[in-house]
Amino acid sequence: MATIEISCVEVWREISNYLDEDISPAVRERMEAHFKVCGHCTAVLDGTRNVVGLVGDGRVFQMPEGFSKRLHERLQKLP
């Protein structure tokens, strides 16, 4: 059976759901067919996946130096 085509705008609308695998198999199939032929949408998908992976790494939010120590001291000062 032929896959029904999907436009770039429709692909962008679903990219986040696609990454979260929160999407119907039919839409997934259409998007995958689209990515095979559309370099721009593939670039958006890859870039978004990369960015999501990077921010998901706990290292992005580095606590300021001495954060834990100051917090501990504040707790110890409590009456």
Next chain:
Amino acid sequence: MSMTQPQWRGNETELIKSVCGGDREAFYELIRPYERMIYATAMSVVKNSADAEEVAQEAVLKALSNLAGFRAESKFSTWLIQITYNEAKMKLRKAHAHLYESIDDQQQSKEGDFWPRDFADWQPIPSELLEQNEIRQALQDAINSLGRIYREVLVLRDVQHLSIKETTIILGISEATVKTRHHRARLLLRDCLAPGFDGCWVKGQAYRRVRPW
């Protein structure tokens, strides 16, 4: 690595009991695995590290005084995030009290489809590069450049790895709104990071903007 599931979990229930029985050091043990999570939540609202640290300390003190009211049916991490988020919003409200415009939840999500600004195909940035300050700073700046309604959802969903349901509870918005804002936040962030932190993500390859129209 998920901030909401620290490797060391100890026995939270036991620690909570000890704290409620007056053991202050047990509270520090209880809170320690969540420090970064608390800090990141505060940062997602107030955007600068000095304010975020102040918010984090206030939130921890509030958690201590309200610990007896914590009910085990909710996750301790979600409860802490909720306290921190409320504390951060209060801080923001105080800081902006003199302004006419409200900083509260009246920011509207943009309606309609998101069109990426840029279609540059960059080399994937390996996570090892996060060891470098400048890469972390570039990501932090990009996250800070998002509007607050997008930044908050992005931090709760993609940084803290909370579920959609948990995010709806903390932010007090619907599931559909969480999804729309999350989607836009991710695509905005990608657009923002397309040029890299110095106009060149991968050594020797200068960034070239790609716009098909």
